[in-house]
Amino acid sequence: MLRAPDPLTVVIVLDHASVTGGQARVAFDSAIGLKRAGHESIVFAAVGPVAPELVAAGVRTVCLGQADLLGHRSIAAAAVQGVWNGAAADALRELLATLPAGRSVIHVHGWAKALSPAIARPIAESGLPAVYTLHEYSLMCPNGGFFNYRTETPCSLKPLGAACLATHCDSRGYSRKLWRAARHAVMERVARLPAAFPDIVAISRFQVAAVSRHLPAGARVHLVSNPIGVEPMGPKPAGARGPLTFVGRISPEKGPLLFAEAARRAGVDALFVGDGPLLPELKRRYPEVRTVGWQGPEAVQRYLREAGALVFPSIWYEGQPLTVLEAKALGTPVIVSDGCAGRDCIADGVDGLWFRRNDADNLAQAIRRFGEADVDALSRAAYDSYWAAPATLERHVAAIVALYRGLLPAAAELRLTA
Structure with missing residues (x-):
């Protein structure tokens, strides 16, 4: 295992400690890539089990063993957890208090399926640089997608505006839409989660153009491609035709x-x-x-x-x-x-x-x-x-580490004095 010069400590925060989709896949690949490059990566998640690839790579994982909102046995308890998961906030606060100042960064990949807006407070209290990746849009839109599941069209309404609140856009029911709106209000106005992330990672130019007007005020946007794990196999043979x-x-x-x-x-x-x-x-x-x-x-x-x-x-x-x-x-x-x-x-x-x-x-x-x-x-x-220009893990790690280093206190002081 390499040891990077001046290694960083990166806490990667998301709902699940196992691969449940592209969001988790990217987060775990990034954690493993950082570890291989000689940095200390720590995955913090609410829901288990822990992905075996994290264990095999020696990535420290703090998993709370909670249920996610859809998997909870109690609808009422899930509704409360989704709005304010106090246990997750306490555990994250405890973890962040142990990190070395001056070379630690928090990177949040997801919160809406288990962790809740409560993670905002320990992040803000830590004083550490914090980054958020826009895998989806829960930081800005109540249903997380700027998408109306009833009409199957993108949504251009102002989040939490009168038209938004009156529109039944949820994939399940209007009561769930109202719960999502209430959670979003708590996220914005009580937890102030968007304010915890002055730096946002976007993963495509299309994405920035589509939702830029909804980004947190003053947020700095950084374009960093997701990595994929494909080895070069050479071009396909001529005449190859499949479905x-x-x-x-x-x-x-x-x-x-x-x-x-x-x-x-x-x-x-x-x-x-x-x-x-x-x-x-x-x-x-x-x-x-x-x-x-x-x-x-x-x-x-x-x-x-x-x-x-x-x-x-x-x-x-x-x-x-x-x-x-x-x-x-x-x-x-x-x-x-x-x-x-x-x-x-x-x-x-x-x-x-x-x-x-x-x-x-x-x-x-x-x-x-x-x-x-x-x-x-x-x-x-x-x-x-x-x-x-392959989207390899090595290229991703190089780009994300450069971003992290630019957010650390020494780099911030240089920007202020320049």
Whole structure:
């Protein structure tokens, strides 16, 4: 194990100590990368179990063994925990008090599924530099997505404004929307969580453009790409053709039904790799599609490598889709919605195709165009453009460490005296 010169101590804060999605995957990869580079990384999470890769890498993990809000046996207790998780705040305060001053940083990746806004107070009291990554938008929007699950459209309403409060946008029920609004009010006005983060990490230019007007006042925005773990395999063999493939959570904001409908209209086969609440409806409405359920990372990469194209039909302001980068790294072109950050990674007609967000006819047209395109050229361009500037863990760690060092007291004093 390396020991970095002047090593940092970084506390990585999120709801779960196991991989539950892209947010946790990025947080854990970052923690492991920091550890390998000779820094001390500590994962602080509410919900177990602890990911085995953290244990194998020797990353210290403080896990409280709590339930998340959806997994709680008591709805009332979950509602209270979601608004103010005092036990998590106390445990975080205790941890932060042990950190060495002058070389320690707090990096929050998520709080809305278990930790609650209560973490703001120990972070502010610690006096340590604190950073927040915009994996989603819980710091600014009550439902975390600037997305109306009823109309399946992005939301432009002012959070907690009269129109926002009157709009039923939640995926479950209006009473849950009102609870989310109440929690958001506590988060902003009691805990003052946004004020704890003068520095925000955005993961794509699209994301900054989409939500910049909602960012905390005076926040400094830093663009740092997420890492992915794909090894170079070389371009695909000429003539390789596989199914059009969806990879990810089978949920409304990801657009799986949109892809299934477009594939039916275009008369092509569609493969779905993943699981989620819409999977039963997908199978019922589109019995012709092939589904393989949730798969581990190695199997996902195999499906992506074998795909003719990844279809990424997301209909919300997705910040940086990891599967789009993984597909390119494996030499697979991408058919991507123009309403998410995946389009930042794809040059239309060069290494993939764009289509209009949430438009099944336009996606069907893109699928037909793909069938008539030079797929070998698209595939080679996807591979070459990714590996010209790969989103490796080493590059991510270098960028995030440079950010951390710029936030430490010595760097702050130099900025003030310059």
